[in-house]
Structure formats: structure tokens, C-alpha cells
Amino acid sequence: MQTTHVVDLRPDGQAPKPRPVRGVPSLSDRLFRRGSGLSGLLVLAIMAAVGLFLAIQAAQALRTTGASFLTTAEWQPDRGRFGIAAVLTGTISIALVAVAFSFPIASGTALFISEIAPPRVKKAFIAMVDLMAAVPSVVFGLWGLYFLQDQVIGLSRWLSIWLGWIPIFKVTGADPTNPLASESVYTASTFIAGIVVGLMVMPIQCSVMREVFSQAPAGEREGAFALGATRWGMVRAVVLPFGRGGMIGGTMLGLGRAMGETIAVLLIISPRFEITIHVLEAGSNSVSSLIALLYSESSDFGLSALFAAGLALFCLTLAINFTASAFVARSRSGATSEG
Amino acid sequence: MTTLLEPGAGEGTVLPLARHAPARTSAPVRRQMGGVTRNDRLTVLGALASAVCTSALLFGRVATFSGRFGFVVVTYVVFLATYALLVWLSDDRPAVIDKLMTVVLYSAAAVLASGLISVVSFTLWRGRTALGKSNLYVQDMSNAGPADPLTVGGIKHALVGTLMMITVALLITVPLGVACAVYLNEARSRVSRIVRTIVEAMTALPSVLAGLFIFATWILILGFERSSLAASLAISIMMLPIIIRSSDVVLRLVPGNLREASAALGAPAWRTVWHVVLPTARSGLATSIILGTARGIGETSPVLLTAGFTASLNTNPVSGPMVSLPLATFEFVRSPQPALVARGFATAAVLMGVVLALFIVARIIGGTGPANLSKRKAGRLVRRSARDVTRFNDATRGAPPC
Numbered sequence: 001m002q003t004t005h006v007v008d009l010r011p012d013g014q015a016p017k018p019r020p021v022r023g024v025p026s027l028s029d030r031l032f033r034r035g036s037g038l039s040g041l042l043v044l045a046i047m048a049a050v051g052l053f054l055a056i057q058a059a060q061a062l063r064t065t066g067a068s069f070l071t072t073a074e075w076q077p078d079r080g081r082f083g084i085a086a087v088l089t090g091t092i093s094i095a096l097v098a099v100a101f102s103f104p105i106a107s108g109t110a111l112f113i114s115e116i117a118p119p120r121v122k123k124a125f126i127a128m129v130d131l132m133a134a135v136p137s138v139v140f141g142l143w144g145l146y147f148l149q150d151q152v153i154g155l156s157r158w159l160s161i162w163l164g165w166i167p168i169f170k171v172t173g174a175d176p177t178n179p180l181a182s183e184s185v186y187t188a189s190t191f192i193a194g195i196v197v198g199l200m201v202m203p204i205q206c207s208v209m210r211e212v213f214s215q216a217p218a219g220e221r222e223g224a225f226a227l228g229a230t231r232w233g234m235v236r237a238v239v240l241p242f243g244r245g246g247m248i249g250g251t252m253l254g255l256g257r258a259m260g261e262t263i264a265v266l267l268i269i270s271p272r273f274e275i276t277i278h279v280l281e282a283g284s285n286s287v288s289s290l291i292a293l294l295y296s297e298s299s300d301f302g303l304s305a306l307f308a309a310g311l312a313l314f315c316l317t318l319a320i321n322f323t324a325s326a327f328v329a330r331s332r333s334g335a336t337s338e339g
Numbered sequence: 340m341t342t343l344l345e346p347g348a349g350e351g352t353v354l355p356l357a358r359h360a361p362a363r364t365s366a367p368v369r370r371q372m373g374g375v376t377r378n379d380r381l382t383v384l385g386a387l388a389s390a391v392c393t394s395a396l397l398f399g400r401v402a403t404f405s406g407r408f409g410f411v412v413v414t415y416v417v418f419l420a421t422y423a424l425l426v427w428l429s430d431d432r433p434a435v436i437d438k439l440m441t442v443v444l445y446s447a448a449a450v451l452a453s454g455l456i457s458v459v460s461f462t463l464w465r466g467r468t469a470l471g472k473s474n475l476y477v478q479d480m481s482n483a484g485p486a487d488p489l490t491v492g493g494i495k496h497a498l499v500g501t502l503m504m505i506t507v508a509l510l511i512t513v514p515l516g517v518a519c520a521v522y523l524n525e526a527r528s529r530v531s532r533i534v535r536t537i538v539e540a541m542t543a544l545p546s547v548l549a550g551l552f553i554f555a556t557w558i559l560i561l562g563f564e565r566s567s568l569a570a571s572l573a574i575s576i577m578m579l580p581i582i583i584r585s586s587d588v589v590l591r592l593v594p595g596n597l598r599e600a601s602a603a604l605g606a607p608a609w610r611t612v613w614h615v616v617l618p619t620a621r622s623g624l625a626t627s628i629i630l631g632t633a634r635g636i637g638e639t640s641p642v643l644l645t646a647g648f649t650a651s652l653n654t655n656p657v658s659g660p661m662v663s664l665p666l667a668t669f670e671f672v673r674s675p676q677p678a679l680v681a682r683g684f685a686t687a688a689v690l691m692g693v694v695l696a697l698f699i700v701a702r703i704i705g706g707t708g709p710a711n712l713s714k715r716k717a718g719r720l721v722r723r724s725a726r727d728v729t730r731f732n733d734a735t736r737g738a739p740p741c
Contacts, residue, residue, distance in 0.1 A: 025607075025608075026607055028607050028609055029607045029608045029609065031609075032607070032608050032609035032612070033525075033526065033608065035518070036518055036519075036521050036522035036525060036526065037522060037526060037530075039514075039515055039518035039519045039521075039522055040518075040519050040522035040523065040526075040530070040531060040534045041530075041534075042515065042519075043515060043516075043519045043534060043537075043538065043579065043583065044530075044533065044534045044537055046576065046579070047537045047538065047540075047541045047579075047580070048537065050541070050544065050548075050549070050552050050576060051540075051541075053552060053555070053556065054548065054552065057555060104447065105447045105450050105451055106451075107447075108443060108444050108446075108447020108448065109444075109447050109448045109450075109451045111444050111447075112444040112445060112447060112448040113448070115444070116441060116444055116445070117448075125448065125452075127702070128451075128452060128455060129451070130630075130698070131455070131695070131698055132451075132454075132455045134630065134633040134634065134637070134694050134697075134698055135455070135458065135459075135637070135691065135694065136636070136637025136638070136639070136665050136687075136690055136691070136694060137637065137638075137639065138637070138639045138665045138668050138669055138687060138690075139458060139462055139637075139668075139687045139690065139691060140458060141669075142462060142668070142672060142683065142684065142687055143457070143458045143461050143462065145672070146461075146465065146672075146680075147457070147461045151407060151408040152408060154407075154408055154409050155408050155409055155412070158409060199454050199458070202451060202454070206451070230433050230434060230436075230437035231437055231441065232433075232436055232437040232440040232441065233433060233436075233437065235440075256543055259545070260543075260544075260545030260546065260547070261545075262545070262546065262547045262639070262640040263639040263640055263643075263665070263669060267669070267672070287545075288545050288547040288548075288640070291547050291548070291551055292547055292640050292643060292644070295551060295554060295644055303555060303559070306551065307551065307555070310545070310547070310548045310551055313545055313548070314543070314544060314545065314548060317543040317544075317545060318540055318543045320543070321539075321540070321542065321543035322539075322540070322543075325539065
């Protein structure tokens with residue numbers, strides 16, 4: 001080991017002055033900062049352009065109808081009578097059916113993955129959920145149209161016969177006394193579309209919840225076990241309270257995704273412009289499928305009306321997404337990777 | 340409230356264990372916390388058998404409740420009740436609830452898994468005849484009418500279209516998205532916060548609106564024709580926020596001390612980003628880009644609004660309509676012809692294959708955080724630093740000491 005001798009080489013022997021740390025950034029640094037800032041601004045410009053254009057295009061239609069845009073169920077822009085009352089209720093009811101169906105399964109799977117599954121199964125399930133999130137929506141739509149519909153009609157009929165006195169399960173035109181009645185009153189319904197969309201949003205809900213559940217503090221888990229809790233007792237006392245924000249946030253993220261879904265809904269439902277809460281009945285509608293259905297046959301004004309409907313949908317999904325991410329962010333611990 | 344110790348309370352605290360516990364002859368047996376015993380397994384199987392029998396009986400009587408779906412639901416409810424009863428015979432209430440909830444969680448996972456398996460296998464099954472014909476992959480639909488058998492025509496045009504659209508979309512989104520994510524991480528100013536908020540907001544944009552935007556601006560106002568370029572632009576608008584957001588998360592995982600070390604060695608900011616930040620986050624970035632690509636490939640609605648539809652191969656991205664795999668699937672299954680529907684399922688299966696391939700590539704490249712090195716990678720790093728040590732030693736041996 002060599003020893004190092006520090007030799008003061010300054011000729012005048014004065015005390016060293018601190019070097020100024022904040023100097024003028026070099027040319028390359030300035031270019032880099034300018035460049036990356038430019039890309040940020042470009043992205044900002046593109047995104048703002050989409051939002052602004054949406055608003056400007058929608059304004060034309062909204063000016064002519066005013067508040068009746070929210071209350072009209074018909075969609076005849078060229079006759080001046082159009083509104084999103086029916087399509088928006090359709091969108092919301094499809095999304096609610098989807099979430100009602102996906103929430104128990106997604107949270108159950110998330111708990112299974114984070115609490116019960118042995119390591120190898122856990123890895124496989126995480127990969128599977130990720131893969132499911134990447135399955136294209138048109139594939140889900142095909143499955144719903146050609147496979148699920150036949151399976152669900154029996155359930156729809158049973159629900160409408162035995163629970164038809166509850167308004168949402170009522171089916172007008174159904175004839176339970178006639179065993180040979182056509183099943184077409186149950187097809188293409190909000191219920192079926194909702195189940196398919198529910199399956200599509202399940203992975204995102206599940207992965208958000210799983211992540212939050214797995215962050216539940218180990219010390220408190222062990223504490224619960226040490227106090228004699230069963231596994232479910234521990235989950236109820238530690239994991240669920242800790243993960244509540246993530247559960248709400250994940251569910252709402254799924255809700256937002258469910259509202260924007262286009263192709264699967266378009267394949268399954270038959271469009272209908274009536275406000276209805278009878279989810280089992282044939283016919284439904286959603287904003288995004290309305291756009292995909294009518295964009296090419298619309299006049300300029302009709303297109304503006306479609307933009308207005310799209311704007312309403314966007315505002316709704318935006319509000320839901322922001323609320324959801326606020327919930328998820330609050331439930332995360334403040335751990336950072338600094339260090 | 341304070342409670343005073345009553346006289347004689349001391350005697351009550353003597354553990355009753357001493358009186359009842361037999362003299363220990365061997366080491367205490369450890370209580371079993373987890374795991375599945377034979378008893379558990381038999382209870383589940385017994386409850387399942389009894390549930391199947393009960394609902395088979397029920398379905399003979401209650402005629403209104405029909406269908407395989409209903410049978411499964413009824414069986415499940417009966418199974419839960421029977422299982423609870425069986426466990427209750429031997430265990431107390433918390434244990435019954437625990438076991439019941441364990442079974443419920445298992446079944447939730449099973450429903451999710453069977454949903455995915457059912458979607459995939461149904462698509463493969465319905466598309467099996469068309470998938471087996473080699474002409475599916477090498478021909479387009481220009482010579483095949485709707486009623487033609489599956490031995491004529493294919494989806495080459497859609498396959499090429501998908502690849503061209505996603506390539507152009509990636510050429511736009513990858514440089515812009517990664518640069519923007521770097522900007523969000525390096526410059527923490529008010530502007531960058533606004534950009535982050537806007538990007539986060541745009542992830543909520545329904546994909547059909549991205550299509551409608553391009554349709555209204557690019558095609559109606561600017562007067563360009565429907566083409567694969569328009570579709571690529573629509574897909575880019577949809578993918579850009581997704582890629583920026585996930586890259587931002589990945590870049591945030593790069594340890595701060597690596598950046599500081601690089602800055603302390605005198606590297607300018609761009610060198611720190613280019614040689615330290617991006618290589619550290621490379622696998623994560625690759626994963627987020629690939630998963631964004633998988634989303635973009637599978638989207639139908641932006642393409643539906645912007646690309647038009649054609650039955651023949653078009654390799655020019657800026658003019659003429661072009662179809663992608665999801666759009667072709669959608670158009671095929673809208674027709675009443677069974678042959679076309681079978682083609683639709685085969686197209687969907689090919690699309691799933693493409694997505695699966697991307698997914699596997701993503702798993703191979705990344706999926707691990709920047710600090711978790713695979714064994715091979717860690718070995719490579721160790722060898723490289725050993726080489727550096729010998730290089731340093733050689734250099735210092737030759738040079739005069741200073």
C-alpha cells in the first residue's frame with residue numbers, strides 16, 4: 001500500500017476558494033435540454049390539439065342544441081334532434097355491468113395471487129393476467145358474439161322470470177309461459193356486452209390490486225398471524241384495509257376503460273336509441289360504438305354532433321381516471337428508489 | 340377507567356396449563372400453518388361430488404333454469420354450502436370462514452383463467468380449418484369472393500398492413516415517447532408537470548376518438564386519402580400516452596446515485612442520459628414499448644375510421660386503403676357467409692399469435708427492474724469489470740508512478 005503525500009502546490013499559499021458549481025451549462029448540455037424540452041412540448045402540442053379540436057368541433061353542435069343535448073335520446077343530427085341521453089346511459093350501464101362482474105373476480109384473483117398462490121403458480125398467474133390485458137378487443141368481441149351469447153341467454157331468461165319484478169331485470173316482450181318463445185328478446189343486450197367488457201377490464205383491475213396488496217407491510221401481516229389470526233382473518237385485518245385505495249382505484253380504472261370500449265360492444269349489441277335500464281333486453285348503445293357506426297355516413301354537422309358525444313365520453317373517462325389514479329397514488333407507500 | 344387488582348387476583352393468573360398439560364415426553368409438535376392436508380383435499384372433493392349430484396337432480400326438476408352456464412352456477416352455490424357444512428363439522432367459525440374464503444379465492448382465479456383459456460381456445464377452434472390452409476398466409480382476398488371455399492384467398496394483405504402500420508407508428512412514437520419520458524424525468528419544472536398531467540389525461544382518451552380526430556383533420560380538413568399512414572397516425576396518438584407513461588415509470592426506477600455518480604465524474608447531462616440512464620432502464624423500456632405495441636396492434640376502431648378497407652395487397656403506406664388484422668377480422672365476421680366467418684376467426688387467431696410473440700419477446704428482453712440482473716447478465720458484468728482491472732493494471736505497470 002502506497003502512502004499519498006498531499007503537497008500544496010499553490011505558489012501564493014492562499015486558502016482555496018470554492019469552485020462555482022452552478023456554471024454556464026456547456027453547449028452540448030444546452031442542446032440536450034433544448035431537444036428534450038422540444039419533445040415534451042411537441043407531445044404537449046399534439047395532445048392539446050386533440051383535446052382542443054374535440055372541443056372546437058363539438059362546440060358547433062352544442063351551440064345549436066344547448067342543454068337538450070343531455071336530455072334527448074334520439075340521434076338525428078340533420079333534423080336537429082339529437083342528444084346523448086340514451087347512448088350515455090347505455091355506455092354507463094354497460095360499464096357498470098362490466099364492473100359488477102369483474103370486480104369480485106379481479107379482486108379475488110388479486111388476493112389469490114398475492115396471498116395464496118405458491119411462488120410458481122404466482123409467477124404463471126401474473127404472466128397470464130398480463131397476457132390477457134394484451135388480447136385484442138376484437139377477439140373478445142368474437143368470443144362474446146359467437147360463444148358467450150348462447151351460454152348467457154339461459155341465465156338471462158332465468159333472471160328475467162324470477163327477478164323480473166326488480167326493474168333492471170325486467171324484459172318487455174318476454175313470454176315466460178311459452179316454452180317455445182323466441183330467444184331473440186334476450187340477445188344483443190347490455191348484459192352480454194357488459195360481461196364481455198368485464199372480462200376485458202379484469203386484467204387491469206387485477207394487476208393494480210395485486211400490486212397494492214403485495215405492498216401490505218410484512219410486519220403487520222406477521223403480527224396478525226402471531227395474534228392467532230387465520231389467513232383470511234389476516235387478509236381482512238391487514239391486507240384489505242391497506243389495499244382499499246388500490247381496490248377502489250383499480251376498479252375505477254377498469255370502469256374508465258370499459259366506457260371507452262368500442263369494437264367488442266359494436267359487435268355484440270344492436271343499436272337502439274331509447275333510455276332503458278332493462279339490462280337483459282335486446283338492444284343497447286354506447287357512445288364509442290355510435291361513433292364507429294355513424295362516422296362515415298354523417299354530414300359535417302352530424303360529425304360535429306359525434307364529436308360532441310365523444311367529448312362527453314372523454315370528459316367522463318377523464319374524471320374517472322383522475323379520481324382513480326388519485327386513489328391508487330394515495331394508497332402507495334412513499335418508498336422511492338433513491339439511494 | 341382504572342381497575343385495581345383485587346386481592347386474590349394473583350392466583351387467577353396462574354396458567355392453567357400446568358395442571359392440564361401431561362408431562363412432555365418428546366419435543367412439541369409444530370402447529371401446521373399452511374399447506375393442504377389429505378383431509379382438506381377429501382373435503383373439497385366430497386363437497387364437489389355432492390354438489391354435482393344435487394344440481395344434476397335439480398336440473399331434472401326446475402325446467403326454467405337451463406343451459407350449461409346455469410348448471411355451473413347452481414353447482415357452485417351448492418358446493419360452497421356443502422363445503423361449509425363439512426368444515427363446520429370439525430372446525431370452529433373462523434376456520435370455516437377461512438377455508439370457505441380460500442375456496443372462493445381459488446375459484447375467482449379459476450374463473451379468470453378459464454375466461455382467458457376459453458377465449459383463446461374458442462378462437463383457435465373456430466379458425467382451425469382456415470388456419471390449416473397455407474394459402475391463408477400467402478394470398479390476399481382480391482381473387483376470393485364471399486362464397487369461395489377456404490382454399491382460395493388469405494390474409495396476406497392484412498398481415499402486411501398490420502406490420503406496416505405498426506412500423507410507422509413505432510417510428511413516430513418510440514423516439515418521441517422516450518424523449519418525452521426522459522424530459523419528464525430530467526427537467527422537473529412547471530412545464531414538465533403540465534406535460535405529465537396532460538399525458539396522464541390522454542391515456543383516458545377512448546381509442547375511437549383518436550381515430551375520429553385523424554378522420555376529421557387528416558382526411559376531411561387536410562384532404563388526404565384514407566391510407567395506412569392515417570391509421571398509423573391514429574394509432575400513434577393512442578399509443579403515445581401509454582408509452583410515455585410506462586417509460587416514465589421505468590426511468591423513475593433508475594437509482595438516483597447512478598445519475599449522481601455520473602455527474603460527479605464530470606459527464607454532461609446528455610452523456611448521463613445516454614450512457615447511464617437509458618442503458619440501465621433498457622429492459623424496462625423495451626418491455627413498455629413492446630406492450631404498447633401489443634395494444635396498438637390489437638386496436639380496431641382507429642384503423643376502422645382511417646384506413647379504409649380493401650381486399651387486395653397494398654404496400655404503399657401513403658396512398659390507397661389498407662387493412663390490418665383486427666380490421667379484417669371485424670369485416671369478415673360481419674358477413675353472414677360461414678366461410679368468411681371462419682376466415683375471421685383464423686385472422687383473429689393469427690392476430691393473437693402476433694401479440695403472443697411480441698409478449699414473449701417482451702418477457703425475454705425485460706420484465707425485471709434495473710437492479711435485478713439475470714444470472715447471465717451479472718456474469719457478463721463481472722467479466723467486464725475483471726477485464727477493466729487487468730487493463731488498469733497493465734496501464735499502471737507501464738506508466739511511471741505519479
